[in-house]
Amino acid sequence: MNTNKLTFRNALLIGSLIFGMLFGAGNLIFPVHLGQMAGAHWLSAAGGFLMSGVLLPLMALLAISITRSNGIYDLARPNGAWYALIFLILVHATLGPLFATPRTATVSYAIGIAPHLSASANTWGILIYSAAFFGLTYYFSTREGRITDTIGKMLNPLFLGLMFIIFFMAFISPMGHAGSAAITAAYRHASFTNGFLQGYNTMDCLAALAFGITVITAIKGLGIKRQRDISWATAKGGALGIFGIALIYIALIWLGATSLAHFKMADNGGTTLEQIANYYLGTAGDAILAVLATTTCMTSAMGLVVAFSQDFHRRFPKISYKAFLRFNCGLSFLVANLGLDQIIAWSTPILMFLYPLAITLIIMGIMSPLFKNDPLVYRITTGFTLIPAFFDMMNATPAILHNTAAVQAMISFAAKFFPFFSLGFGWLSFGIAGLALGLIIHFAKERMASPAISED
Structure with missing residues (x-):
């Protein structure tokens, strides 16, 4: 060729x-x-x-x-x-x-x-x-x-x-x-x-x-x-x-x-x-x-x-x-x-949800040769990131949603239990934990699957 x-x-x-x-x-x-x-x-x-x-x-x-x-x-x-x-x-x-x-x-x-x-x-x-x-x-x-x-x-x-x-x-x-x-x-x-x-x-x-x-x-x-x-x-x-x-x-x-x-x-x-x-x-x-x-x-x-x-x-x-x-x-x-102000106001919460998922996906893509692109690592990391990213999104919604009782209750819960939530990084510790857990399970499975070395 x-x-x-x-x-x-x-x-x-x-x-x-x-x-x-x-x-x-x-x-x-x-x-x-x-x-x-x-x-x-x-x-x-x-x-x-x-x-x-x-x-x-x-x-x-x-x-x-x-x-x-x-x-x-x-x-x-x-x-x-x-x-x-x-x-x-x-x-x-x-x-x-x-x-x-x-x-x-x-x-x-x-x-x-x-x-x-x-x-x-x-x-x-x-x-x-x-x-x-x-x-x-x-x-x-x-x-x-x-x-x-x-x-x-x-x-x-x-x-x-x-x-x-x-x-x-x-x-x-x-x-x-x-x-x-x-x-x-x-x-x-x-x-x-x-x-x-x-x-x-x-x-x-x-x-x-x-x-x-x-x-x-x-x-x-x-x-x-x-x-x-x-x-x-x-x-x-x-x-x-x-x-x-x-x-x-x-x-x-x-x-x-x-x-x-x-x-x-x-x-x-x-x-x-x-x-x-x-x-x-x-x-x-x-x-x-x-x-x-x-x-x-x-x-x-x-x-x-x-x-x-x-x-x-x-x-x-x-x-x-x-x-x-x-x-x-x-x-x-x-x-x-509709105008620039409305576009920016409603795009911010969506970005707060999508960016953590994109960041973890990119990191796993770069690291993929290390764990042979094992889907389990992807799924555990993404699962751990998904929920706190949703809470980050709700915290960034425009006032018309942000001030409702339901959203305020979600924000109070996340602020109490999610590290770094007040900084806009409620997903970070969960994403790291998910990646670490996924890698541990992957290498444990790989070790168990490898044939035992016979002793002569």
């Missing part, structure tokens, strides 16, 4: 693809807002944010490489076919038409268009903008075989050039000193853990799992055929792409902290970005930010809808790839018109 070797140029192209698909709506607004909330503690908060926003997505790509999976379903399959299918649907619904994909349009509109329109005009503005946004997303995504060229060669360089202008102006003339910026109460003593939880909002860990099949398809399109070479290309390209994201995260968090010298704490990072761009570049800054936001969010939207359609077409082959594309883009258009 003829196969090409991974060249550094191809690794850069794969890294650019991964960068373009992962870096989108949340990657712009959440780091800046984190910087404002953390203030002088921006560096420790950035450490937590990088753990969940950079390290976990890289680990997800490595887990896919090590297990030779084609995506979420294959990685979760040791837990059983039904669990894998349900997990696939939940992740893609979150990344797809319910939360992340609509958010790509609402964020780019909120920071690039909305500030220049009246409140009454914004109702029609978001309708027209989101229709054009998802129309273009659908058009580009139907060119499935050209996604590497479209994202890697056209849109990424434009985005990076626009981002560099804002960073350069900020670095040569900072608005203030990040080390003396005000610190909000939540970040005075728990900046690292709160930064880690803020990283959930980027959804990049889930996205990296979902993009596995897209990345592998692109790698095969470069002529790399052997499974070992595909795994190596995924790992190397992923490291390059995610390292670029990490550098931009640090710069955005720092920008948010320094902005407190001139601007009050904003409700979201989109407002802060618009203020920063206007501060340095005036009207030109507003125009640059509008193009930047639309560019980066559209690359992310393309990656999301392609991964959604590829995975579901693979599971339900009677429905065409383009039919799934139309469904995703159409429903995303409708949800986007």
Whole structure:
């Protein structure tokens, strides 16, 4: 079988693809807002944010490489076919038409268009903008075989050039000193853990799992055929792409902290970005930010809808790839018109439930050669993680649910019996205990099954 070797140029192209698909709506607004909330503690908060926003997505790509999976379903399959299918649907619904994909349009509109329109005009503005946004997303995504060229060669360089202008102006003339910026109460003593939880909002860990099949398809399109070479290309390209994201995260968090010298704490990072761009570049800054936001969010939207359609077409082959594309883009258009605040409010509890399941799945995938991918280890670990993750989800629900008697009773119970629940990590000790128990049982079974050594 003829196969090409991974060249550094191809690794850069794969890294650019991964960068373009992962870096989108949340990657712009959440780091800046984190910087404002953390203030002088921006560096420790950035450490937590990088753990969940950079390290976990890289680990997800490595887990896919090590297990030779084609995506979420294959990685979760040791837990059983039904669990894998349900997990696939939940992740893609979150990344797809319910939360992340609509958010790509609402964020780019909120920071690039909305500030220049009246409140009454914004109702029609978001309708027209989101229709054009998802129309273009659908058009580009139907060119499935050209996604590497479209994202890697056209849109990424434009985005990076626009981002560099804002960073350069900020670095040569900072608005203030990040080390003396005000610190909000939540970040005075728990900046690292709160930064880690803020990283959930980027959804990049889930996205990296979902993009596995897209990345592998692109790698095969470069002529790399052997499974070992595909795994190596995924790992190397992923490291390059995610390292670029990490550098931009640090710069955005720092920008948010320094902005407190001139601007009050904003409700979201989109407002802060618009203020920063206007501060340095005036009207030109507003125009640059509008193009930047639309560019980066559209690359992310393309990656999301392609991964959604590829995975579901693979599971339900009677429905065409383009039919799934139309469904995703159409429903995303409708949800986007509900507004950014509603999307963020309802996505947070879902992420608090899904992320622990994804984290434990990724860790087990990486460790799978150690226990020979034994399904028992997966099932015990997942079972131990599932219940406390549900309680973490209920603790993060919007006020309309959070303040009900039933939810308050659940929160009181979890706060009493689940370690680290108040920090948002009620699942952590249970997940570790489940993994340890699963490994002990696996090695005990292996030892009992091995033939006894006869004594001569």
